[in-house]
Amino acid sequence: MFEQLFKSIQEKVTLNEDDKEVYKSFFIPKKLRKKQTLLQEGDVCIYNAFVENGILRSFFTDEKGNEHVVQFAIEGWWITDLSSFLTKSNSIYTIEALEDCELLLLTMEAREALMDKIPMFERYQRLLLQNAYIANQARINSTLTETAEEKYIKLGLAYPGIIKRVPQHMIASYLGLKPETVSRVRKQINTRI
Amino acid sequence: MFEQLFKSIQEKVTLNEDDKEVYKSFFIPKKLRKKQTLLQEGDVCIYNAFVENGILRSFFTDEKGNEHVVQFAIEGWWITDLSSFLTKSNSIYTIEALEDCELLLLTMEAREALMDKIPMFERYQRLLLQNAYIANQARINSTLTETAEEKYIKLGLAYPGIIKRVPQHMIASYLGLKPETVSRVRKQINTRI
């Protein structure tokens, strides 16, 4: 159950056997069936979730009633509404399992206690946040400069696993495109090969 | 010279008089004239800059030769290319003064030493990063859901100081719009009043 988590931590900071037991005592294992939610729009996001297995998305609904996918998270990734989690404000996002999932959950209290006990965990968290910030910056640049086709191709290159496992209309939503547009982009790409 | 910095720190964490002297010894004061750059595309970004006075922008140039404004920074804000700064990679961004500026610069070594000496500075930095991450998330959502007019109006509401001090075509660039579009949006808004 903790393989992916320890792998992720070891990629960024040192991790010894004693630490592992501490980690095990702070995370809450949780299974989620496909279509079940970890967070509902309007609720406070009380968990920072690590994905051991499966895939989830976070999304919000705009005033016109359209859903917008904000993030996908597969094995080895974290997912939460950071704003709601940190400030205990009501979330505008829903986090939903797209497949059956195995998660490891961390409450704010557990997170802080863990940072106290294992300083390297604080560094790990900071590195994650830095990477997430840089990735978001790249995503903004992408939406501002690329055509529909470029966006789709780059996503496929960066995260082939996600494009294969997620319905196409959710990929479209993540890219800020309509399903019809993604369908046409794919057709276009295929006829060029 | 340090008023804005101390004000910013005090808004987030505790700050005593001894700390102030430590801070003063680590930051490098730097004046920049309008149009001078703190970072040139292709160079490694070796400074994390705090703006005491003035206004700057960071931007990049895409393959088609179009400039895209990534960030503005006014008094009390930080600006850097975080990716280049952290990984010592060559930056794709240029950081340029839009007015004469007074900056306080922090090298990576000074930043780490400061975090060592003043643990509260690490917390302050983490809080800044969290806020920046949340703001970027909101910006992504905005570009995916809002019309040109909504983007312009919201920017004006959120940062009236920036819209007043920066040429309109840079506002357009920041919003992912063309100058002509912003001009038309403004006309539209005015005729409705």
Added chain:
DNA sequence: AAATTCTATTGATTTAAGTCAACAGAAAAT
């Protein structure tokens, strides 16, 4: 003071992506 560059506006036209609608195979639910 004159020349040059920068900035913003407006009009005419184009275009990338959106919208609306119909269809059909795949997957899930009963």
Added chain:
DNA sequence: ATTTTCTGTTGACTTAAATCAATAGAATTT
């Protein structure tokens, strides 16, 4: 097994914003 829902495709048409081009006042530079 057979409805029902989900998912992806395609065609016809619309639209928001981009593009191209001309203009002119403001700000800088010389």
